[in-house]
Amino acid sequence: MSILVNKDSRVITQGMTGKTGQFHTRLCREYGFGKDCFVGGVNPRKAGQVWEGLPIFASVKEAKEATGANVSVIYVPPAGAAAAIQEASDAGIELIICITEGIPVLDMVRVRDHMKKTGSKSLLLGPNCPGVMTPGEINVGIMPEHIHRKGHIGVVSRSGTLTYEAVAQLTALGYGQSTAIGIGGDPINGIKHIDALKLFNDDPDTEAVVMIGEIGGSDEETAAEWVRDNMKKPVVGFIAGVTAPAGKRMGHAGAIISGGRGTAEGKLAALEACGIRTTRNPSEIGELLKSVLTSVKE
Missing domain, CATH: 3.40.50.261 (Succinyl-CoA synthetase domains)
Structure with missing residues:
Protein backbone atom coordinates (compact mmCIF):
# COMPACT_ATOMS: atom_id res chain seq x y z
CA MET A 1 0.00 0.00 0.00
CA SER A 2 0.98 3.65 -0.29
CA ILE A 3 -0.56 7.10 -0.11
CA LEU A 4 -1.04 9.71 -2.87
CA VAL A 5 0.75 7.84 -5.70
CA ASN A 6 1.37 4.24 -6.76
CA LYS A 7 2.02 2.10 -9.82
CA ASP A 8 -1.50 2.84 -11.10
CA SER A 9 -1.03 6.63 -11.09
CA ARG A 10 -1.04 8.36 -14.46
CA VAL A 11 1.20 11.42 -14.50
CA ILE A 12 1.66 14.37 -16.81
CA THR A 13 4.47 16.91 -16.56
CA GLN A 14 3.74 20.62 -16.87
CA GLY A 15 6.98 22.18 -18.04
CA MET A 16 8.29 18.87 -19.39
CA THR A 17 10.14 20.44 -22.30
CA GLY A 18 12.27 22.72 -20.11
CA LYS A 19 15.72 21.62 -18.94
CA THR A 20 14.61 20.77 -15.39
CA GLY A 21 11.37 19.13 -16.46
CA GLN A 22 13.13 16.95 -19.02
CA PHE A 23 15.86 15.90 -16.59
CA HIS A 24 13.57 14.81 -13.77
CA THR A 25 10.86 13.33 -16.00
CA ARG A 26 13.52 11.17 -17.61
CA LEU A 27 14.82 9.98 -14.22
CA CYS A 28 11.32 9.29 -12.90
CA ARG A 29 10.41 7.28 -15.98
CA GLU A 30 13.44 5.07 -15.40
CA TYR A 31 12.35 4.22 -11.85
CA GLY A 32 9.87 1.54 -10.85
CA PHE A 33 6.77 1.62 -13.05
CA GLY A 34 7.64 5.07 -14.38
CA LYS A 35 7.48 4.08 -18.04
CA ASP A 36 3.81 3.15 -17.56
CA CYS A 37 2.94 5.94 -15.13
CA PHE A 38 4.22 8.99 -17.06
CA VAL A 39 1.87 9.52 -19.98
CA GLY A 40 2.52 12.99 -21.42
CA GLY A 41 3.47 16.61 -21.01
CA VAL A 42 1.97 20.07 -21.41
CA ASN A 43 3.39 23.03 -23.34
CA PRO A 44 1.03 25.18 -25.44
CA ARG A 45 3.90 26.25 -27.73
CA LYS A 46 4.94 22.67 -28.51
CA ALA A 47 1.56 20.94 -28.68
CA GLY A 48 1.51 18.03 -31.09
CA GLN A 49 5.19 17.25 -30.68
CA VAL A 50 6.56 14.11 -29.03
CA TRP A 51 9.39 14.03 -26.47
CA GLU A 52 11.06 10.67 -25.89
CA GLY A 53 7.84 8.89 -26.78
CA LEU A 54 5.60 11.12 -24.69
CA PRO A 55 2.97 13.29 -26.42
CA ILE A 56 2.93 17.02 -25.66
CA PHE A 57 -0.47 18.64 -25.26
CA ALA A 58 -1.65 22.25 -25.46
CA SER A 59 -3.44 22.17 -22.10
CA VAL A 60 -3.87 20.08 -18.98
CA LYS A 61 -7.54 19.52 -19.88
CA GLU A 62 -6.55 18.11 -23.25
CA ALA A 63 -3.83 15.95 -21.70
CA LYS A 64 -6.21 14.55 -19.10
CA GLU A 65 -8.87 13.73 -21.67
CA ALA A 66 -6.36 11.98 -23.94
CA THR A 67 -4.39 10.04 -21.32
CA GLY A 68 -6.60 9.66 -18.24
CA ALA A 69 -3.98 11.46 -16.15
CA ASN A 70 -4.85 11.94 -12.48
CA VAL A 71 -1.53 13.43 -11.32
CA SER A 72 0.39 16.45 -12.60
CA VAL A 73 3.93 17.46 -11.64
CA ILE A 74 4.92 21.07 -12.28
CA TYR A 75 8.40 22.35 -13.21
CA VAL A 76 7.16 25.64 -14.69
CA PRO A 77 9.33 28.69 -13.78
CA PRO A 78 8.12 30.84 -10.83
CA ALA A 79 6.40 33.52 -12.93
CA GLY A 80 4.02 31.00 -14.51
CA ALA A 81 3.86 28.25 -11.90
CA ALA A 82 0.80 29.55 -10.04
CA ALA A 83 -1.13 29.72 -13.31
CA ALA A 84 -0.03 26.13 -14.01
CA ILE A 85 -1.41 25.01 -10.63
CA GLN A 86 -4.69 26.79 -11.36
CA GLU A 87 -4.94 25.20 -14.80
CA ALA A 88 -4.42 21.72 -13.34
CA SER A 89 -7.01 22.40 -10.65
CA ASP A 90 -9.56 23.66 -13.19
CA ALA A 91 -8.96 20.52 -15.27
CA GLY A 92 -9.83 18.32 -12.30
CA ILE A 93 -6.43 16.73 -11.74
CA GLU A 94 -6.65 14.76 -8.48
CA LEU A 95 -3.11 15.42 -7.23
CA ILE A 96 -1.04 18.46 -8.26
CA ILE A 97 2.64 18.35 -7.28
CA CYS A 98 4.43 21.68 -7.68
CA ILE A 99 8.22 21.46 -7.45
CA THR A 100 8.83 25.11 -8.41
CA GLU A 101 10.60 27.30 -5.87
CA GLY A 102 10.22 31.07 -5.63
CA ILE A 103 6.56 31.51 -6.55
CA PRO A 104 5.42 34.94 -5.31
CA VAL A 105 3.33 34.58 -2.15
CA LEU A 106 0.56 36.78 -3.58
CA ASP A 107 0.28 34.45 -6.58
CA MET A 108 -0.23 31.49 -4.24
CA VAL A 109 -2.82 33.43 -2.22
CA ARG A 110 -4.78 34.01 -5.43
CA VAL A 111 -4.50 30.36 -6.49
CA ARG A 112 -5.64 29.07 -3.11
CA ASP A 113 -8.56 31.52 -3.14
CA HIS A 114 -9.49 30.40 -6.67
CA MET A 115 -9.40 26.73 -5.70
CA LYS A 116 -11.60 27.44 -2.70
CA LYS A 117 -14.13 29.50 -4.67
CA THR A 118 -14.39 26.93 -7.47
CA GLY A 119 -14.80 24.05 -5.02
CA SER A 120 -11.72 22.32 -6.36
CA LYS A 121 -11.27 18.75 -5.19
CA SER A 122 -7.63 18.69 -6.28
CA LEU A 123 -4.96 17.99 -3.68
CA LEU A 124 -1.95 20.28 -3.94
CA LEU A 125 1.50 19.16 -2.81
CA GLY A 126 3.94 22.05 -2.57
CA PRO A 127 4.99 24.39 -4.03
CA ASN A 128 8.74 24.40 -3.37
CA CYS A 129 8.74 20.70 -2.55
CA PRO A 130 10.67 17.58 -3.65
CA GLY A 131 7.51 15.64 -4.47
CA VAL A 132 6.44 12.17 -3.38
CA MET A 133 8.05 8.74 -3.59
CA THR A 134 6.49 5.32 -3.19
CA PRO A 135 9.57 3.06 -3.16
CA GLY A 136 9.62 0.31 -5.75
CA GLU A 137 6.67 1.81 -7.62
CA ILE A 138 6.88 5.47 -8.57
CA ASN A 139 8.81 8.68 -7.96
CA VAL A 140 7.09 11.96 -8.84
CA GLY A 141 9.48 14.84 -8.29
CA ILE A 142 13.16 15.19 -7.50
CA MET A 143 13.83 12.71 -4.69
Whole structure:
Protein backbone atom coordinates (compact mmCIF):
# COMPACT_ATOMS: atom_id res chain seq x y z
CA MET A 1 0.00 0.00 0.00
CA SER A 2 0.98 3.65 -0.29
CA ILE A 3 -0.56 7.10 -0.11
CA LEU A 4 -1.04 9.71 -2.87
CA VAL A 5 0.75 7.84 -5.70
CA ASN A 6 1.37 4.24 -6.76
CA LYS A 7 2.02 2.10 -9.82
CA ASP A 8 -1.50 2.84 -11.10
CA SER A 9 -1.03 6.63 -11.09
CA ARG A 10 -1.04 8.36 -14.46
CA VAL A 11 1.20 11.42 -14.50
CA ILE A 12 1.66 14.37 -16.81
CA THR A 13 4.47 16.91 -16.56
CA GLN A 14 3.74 20.62 -16.87
CA GLY A 15 6.98 22.18 -18.04
CA MET A 16 8.29 18.87 -19.39
CA THR A 17 10.14 20.44 -22.30
CA GLY A 18 12.27 22.72 -20.11
CA LYS A 19 15.72 21.62 -18.94
CA THR A 20 14.61 20.77 -15.39
CA GLY A 21 11.37 19.13 -16.46
CA GLN A 22 13.13 16.95 -19.02
CA PHE A 23 15.86 15.90 -16.59
CA HIS A 24 13.57 14.81 -13.77
CA THR A 25 10.86 13.33 -16.00
CA ARG A 26 13.52 11.17 -17.61
CA LEU A 27 14.82 9.98 -14.22
CA CYS A 28 11.32 9.29 -12.90
CA ARG A 29 10.41 7.28 -15.98
CA GLU A 30 13.44 5.07 -15.40
CA TYR A 31 12.35 4.22 -11.85
CA GLY A 32 9.87 1.54 -10.85
CA PHE A 33 6.77 1.62 -13.05
CA GLY A 34 7.64 5.07 -14.38
CA LYS A 35 7.48 4.08 -18.04
CA ASP A 36 3.81 3.15 -17.56
CA CYS A 37 2.94 5.94 -15.13
CA PHE A 38 4.22 8.99 -17.06
CA VAL A 39 1.87 9.52 -19.98
CA GLY A 40 2.52 12.99 -21.42
CA GLY A 41 3.47 16.61 -21.01
CA VAL A 42 1.97 20.07 -21.41
CA ASN A 43 3.39 23.03 -23.34
CA PRO A 44 1.03 25.18 -25.44
CA ARG A 45 3.90 26.25 -27.73
CA LYS A 46 4.94 22.67 -28.51
CA ALA A 47 1.56 20.94 -28.68
CA GLY A 48 1.51 18.03 -31.09
CA GLN A 49 5.19 17.25 -30.68
CA VAL A 50 6.56 14.11 -29.03
CA TRP A 51 9.39 14.03 -26.47
CA GLU A 52 11.06 10.67 -25.89
CA GLY A 53 7.84 8.89 -26.78
CA LEU A 54 5.60 11.12 -24.69
CA PRO A 55 2.97 13.29 -26.42
CA ILE A 56 2.93 17.02 -25.66
CA PHE A 57 -0.47 18.64 -25.26
CA ALA A 58 -1.65 22.25 -25.46
CA SER A 59 -3.44 22.17 -22.10
CA VAL A 60 -3.87 20.08 -18.98
CA LYS A 61 -7.54 19.52 -19.88
CA GLU A 62 -6.55 18.11 -23.25
CA ALA A 63 -3.83 15.95 -21.70
CA LYS A 64 -6.21 14.55 -19.10
CA GLU A 65 -8.87 13.73 -21.67
CA ALA A 66 -6.36 11.98 -23.94
CA THR A 67 -4.39 10.04 -21.32
CA GLY A 68 -6.60 9.66 -18.24
CA ALA A 69 -3.98 11.46 -16.15
CA ASN A 70 -4.85 11.94 -12.48
CA VAL A 71 -1.53 13.43 -11.32
CA SER A 72 0.39 16.45 -12.60
CA VAL A 73 3.93 17.46 -11.64
CA ILE A 74 4.92 21.07 -12.28
CA TYR A 75 8.40 22.35 -13.21
CA VAL A 76 7.16 25.64 -14.69
CA PRO A 77 9.33 28.69 -13.78
CA PRO A 78 8.12 30.84 -10.83
CA ALA A 79 6.40 33.52 -12.93
CA GLY A 80 4.02 31.00 -14.51
CA ALA A 81 3.86 28.25 -11.90
CA ALA A 82 0.80 29.55 -10.04
CA ALA A 83 -1.13 29.72 -13.31
CA ALA A 84 -0.03 26.13 -14.01
CA ILE A 85 -1.41 25.01 -10.63
CA GLN A 86 -4.69 26.79 -11.36
CA GLU A 87 -4.94 25.20 -14.80
CA ALA A 88 -4.42 21.72 -13.34
CA SER A 89 -7.01 22.40 -10.65
CA ASP A 90 -9.56 23.66 -13.19
CA ALA A 91 -8.96 20.52 -15.27
CA GLY A 92 -9.83 18.32 -12.30
CA ILE A 93 -6.43 16.73 -11.74
CA GLU A 94 -6.65 14.76 -8.48
CA LEU A 95 -3.11 15.42 -7.23
CA ILE A 96 -1.04 18.46 -8.26
CA ILE A 97 2.64 18.35 -7.28
CA CYS A 98 4.43 21.68 -7.68
CA ILE A 99 8.22 21.46 -7.45
CA THR A 100 8.83 25.11 -8.41
CA GLU A 101 10.60 27.30 -5.87
CA GLY A 102 10.22 31.07 -5.63
CA ILE A 103 6.56 31.51 -6.55
CA PRO A 104 5.42 34.94 -5.31
CA VAL A 105 3.33 34.58 -2.15
CA LEU A 106 0.56 36.78 -3.58
CA ASP A 107 0.28 34.45 -6.58
CA MET A 108 -0.23 31.49 -4.24
CA VAL A 109 -2.82 33.43 -2.22
CA ARG A 110 -4.78 34.01 -5.43
CA VAL A 111 -4.50 30.36 -6.49
CA ARG A 112 -5.64 29.07 -3.11
CA ASP A 113 -8.56 31.52 -3.14
CA HIS A 114 -9.49 30.40 -6.67
CA MET A 115 -9.40 26.73 -5.70
CA LYS A 116 -11.60 27.44 -2.70
CA LYS A 117 -14.13 29.50 -4.67
CA THR A 118 -14.39 26.93 -7.47
CA GLY A 119 -14.80 24.05 -5.02
CA SER A 120 -11.72 22.32 -6.36
CA LYS A 121 -11.27 18.75 -5.19
CA SER A 122 -7.63 18.69 -6.28
CA LEU A 123 -4.96 17.99 -3.68
CA LEU A 124 -1.95 20.28 -3.94
CA LEU A 125 1.50 19.16 -2.81
CA GLY A 126 3.94 22.05 -2.57
CA PRO A 127 4.99 24.39 -4.03
CA ASN A 128 8.74 24.40 -3.37
CA CYS A 129 8.74 20.70 -2.55
CA PRO A 130 10.67 17.58 -3.65
CA GLY A 131 7.51 15.64 -4.47
CA VAL A 132 6.44 12.17 -3.38
CA MET A 133 8.05 8.74 -3.59
CA THR A 134 6.49 5.32 -3.19
CA PRO A 135 9.57 3.06 -3.16
CA GLY A 136 9.62 0.31 -5.75
CA GLU A 137 6.67 1.81 -7.62
CA ILE A 138 6.88 5.47 -8.57
CA ASN A 139 8.81 8.68 -7.96
CA VAL A 140 7.09 11.96 -8.84
CA GLY A 141 9.48 14.84 -8.29
CA ILE A 142 13.16 15.19 -7.50
CA MET A 143 13.83 12.71 -4.69
CA PRO A 144 16.99 10.58 -5.14
CA GLU A 145 15.78 7.03 -5.74
CA HIS A 146 18.81 5.08 -4.51
CA ILE A 147 18.29 5.94 -0.81
CA HIS A 148 14.75 4.58 -0.71
CA ARG A 149 13.62 1.08 0.14
CA LYS A 150 10.14 -0.41 0.08
CA GLY A 151 8.73 -0.87 3.57
CA HIS A 152 6.32 0.32 6.24
CA ILE A 153 7.51 3.72 7.55
CA GLY A 154 5.83 6.91 6.39
CA VAL A 155 7.91 10.08 6.10
CA VAL A 156 6.50 13.62 5.88
CA SER A 157 8.73 16.69 5.91
CA ARG A 158 8.76 20.41 5.17
CA SER A 159 12.43 20.18 4.23
CA GLY A 160 13.52 18.35 1.10
CA THR A 161 17.07 17.75 2.31
CA LEU A 162 15.89 16.43 5.67
CA THR A 163 13.45 14.12 3.86
CA TYR A 164 16.44 12.53 2.16
CA GLU A 165 18.42 12.45 5.41
CA ALA A 166 15.64 10.66 7.30
CA VAL A 167 14.99 8.21 4.46
CA ALA A 168 18.70 7.37 4.15
CA GLN A 169 18.94 6.71 7.90
CA LEU A 170 15.85 4.51 7.88
CA THR A 171 17.12 2.50 4.91
CA ALA A 172 20.53 2.05 6.54
CA LEU A 173 18.80 0.62 9.63
CA GLY A 174 16.71 -1.74 7.52
CA TYR A 175 13.46 0.22 7.67
CA GLY A 176 11.83 0.72 4.29
CA GLN A 177 9.28 3.41 3.54
CA SER A 178 5.64 3.10 2.53
CA THR A 179 5.68 6.63 1.09
CA ALA A 180 7.96 9.65 1.53
CA ILE A 181 6.36 13.08 1.12
CA GLY A 182 8.00 16.49 0.92
CA ILE A 183 5.29 19.08 1.60
CA GLY A 184 7.49 22.12 0.96
CA GLY A 185 8.51 25.10 3.03
CA ASP A 186 6.47 27.96 1.57
CA PRO A 187 4.00 29.86 3.78
CA ILE A 188 1.10 29.22 1.38
CA ASN A 189 1.03 25.56 0.43
CA GLY A 190 -1.29 22.64 -0.03
CA ILE A 191 -0.98 19.34 1.86
CA LYS A 192 0.20 19.89 5.43
CA HIS A 193 1.58 17.55 8.09
CA ILE A 194 -1.88 16.82 9.46
CA ASP A 195 -3.18 15.81 6.02
CA ALA A 196 -0.30 13.39 5.45
CA LEU A 197 -0.65 11.96 8.96
CA LYS A 198 -4.35 11.25 8.37
CA LEU A 199 -3.50 9.38 5.18
CA PHE A 200 -0.72 7.40 6.88
CA ASN A 201 -3.03 6.59 9.79
CA ASP A 202 -5.55 5.08 7.37
CA ASP A 203 -2.93 3.19 5.35
CA PRO A 204 -2.82 -0.43 6.58
CA ASP A 205 0.74 -0.85 5.33
CA THR A 206 2.22 2.09 7.28
CA GLU A 207 3.34 1.06 10.77
CA ALA A 208 4.95 4.31 12.00
CA VAL A 209 5.65 7.85 10.81
CA VAL A 210 8.60 10.25 10.87
CA MET A 211 7.40 13.88 10.92
CA ILE A 212 9.95 16.60 10.17
CA GLY A 213 9.12 20.25 10.63
CA GLU A 214 10.90 23.55 10.90
CA ILE A 215 10.51 27.01 12.39
CA GLY A 216 7.63 29.24 11.30
CA GLY A 217 3.87 28.88 11.41
CA SER A 218 1.90 26.48 13.58
CA ASP A 219 1.32 23.47 11.33
CA GLU A 220 3.43 21.14 13.44
CA GLU A 221 1.55 22.05 16.63
CA THR A 222 -1.79 21.49 14.90
CA ALA A 223 -0.59 18.10 13.62
CA ALA A 224 0.70 17.12 17.07
CA GLU A 225 -2.67 17.78 18.67
CA TRP A 226 -4.34 15.62 16.04
CA VAL A 227 -1.80 12.84 16.67
CA ARG A 228 -2.51 13.00 20.41
CA ASP A 229 -6.25 12.59 19.87
CA ASN A 230 -6.41 10.32 16.82
CA MET A 231 -3.20 8.64 15.69
CA LYS A 232 -3.09 4.87 16.11
CA LYS A 233 0.57 4.52 15.10
CA PRO A 234 3.87 5.72 16.60
CA VAL A 235 5.12 9.11 15.40
CA VAL A 236 8.60 10.55 15.97
CA GLY A 237 9.55 14.15 15.23
CA PHE A 238 12.36 16.53 14.43
CA ILE A 239 12.15 20.33 14.14
CA ALA A 240 14.85 22.21 12.23
CA GLY A 241 16.00 25.65 13.33
CA VAL A 242 16.74 25.39 17.05
CA THR A 243 19.45 28.06 16.75
CA ALA A 244 17.58 30.29 14.28
CA PRO A 245 17.34 33.96 15.37
CA ALA A 246 13.90 35.57 15.46
CA GLY A 247 12.93 37.62 12.41
CA LYS A 248 15.47 36.05 10.05
CA ARG A 249 14.23 33.85 7.25
CA MET A 250 16.11 30.56 7.19
CA GLY A 251 16.10 29.11 3.68
CA HIS A 252 12.38 28.56 3.18
CA ALA A 253 10.00 31.48 2.78
CA GLY A 254 7.80 30.06 5.52
CA ALA A 255 10.67 29.39 7.93
CA ILE A 256 10.61 32.58 9.94
CA ILE A 257 9.96 33.23 13.63
CA SER A 258 7.52 36.12 13.87
CA GLY A 259 6.30 37.80 17.04
CA GLY A 260 7.97 35.12 19.13
CA ARG A 261 5.81 32.41 17.57
CA GLY A 262 6.95 29.43 15.50
CA THR A 263 10.19 28.74 17.36
CA ALA A 264 11.80 25.31 17.17
CA GLU A 265 11.82 24.96 20.97
CA GLY A 266 8.12 25.80 21.13
CA LYS A 267 7.32 23.25 18.46
CA LEU A 268 9.45 20.55 20.09
CA ALA A 269 7.71 21.18 23.41
CA ALA A 270 4.31 20.93 21.72
CA LEU A 271 5.21 17.64 20.04
CA GLU A 272 6.55 16.15 23.28
CA ALA A 273 3.45 17.29 25.19
CA CYS A 274 1.32 15.39 22.69
CA GLY A 275 3.28 12.17 23.14
CA ILE A 276 5.54 12.46 20.11
CA ARG A 277 9.15 11.50 20.86
CA THR A 278 11.60 14.02 19.36
CA THR A 279 15.30 14.57 18.87
CA ARG A 280 17.27 17.78 18.49
CA ASN A 281 19.93 16.03 16.42
CA PRO A 282 19.01 15.29 12.79
CA SER A 283 21.54 12.44 12.66
CA GLU A 284 19.51 10.58 15.31
CA ILE A 285 16.13 10.48 13.52
CA GLY A 286 16.50 6.87 12.40
CA GLU A 287 17.76 5.64 15.77
CA LEU A 288 14.91 7.46 17.51
CA LEU A 289 12.36 5.64 15.39
CA LYS A 290 14.13 2.34 16.01
CA SER A 291 14.01 2.87 19.78
CA VAL A 292 10.31 3.75 19.68
CA LEU A 293 9.43 0.70 17.58
CA THR A 294 11.52 -1.53 19.82
CA SER A 295 9.74 -0.27 22.94
CA VAL A 296 6.33 -0.75 21.28
CA LYS A 297 7.15 -4.40 20.48
CA GLU A 298 8.33 -5.02 24.04
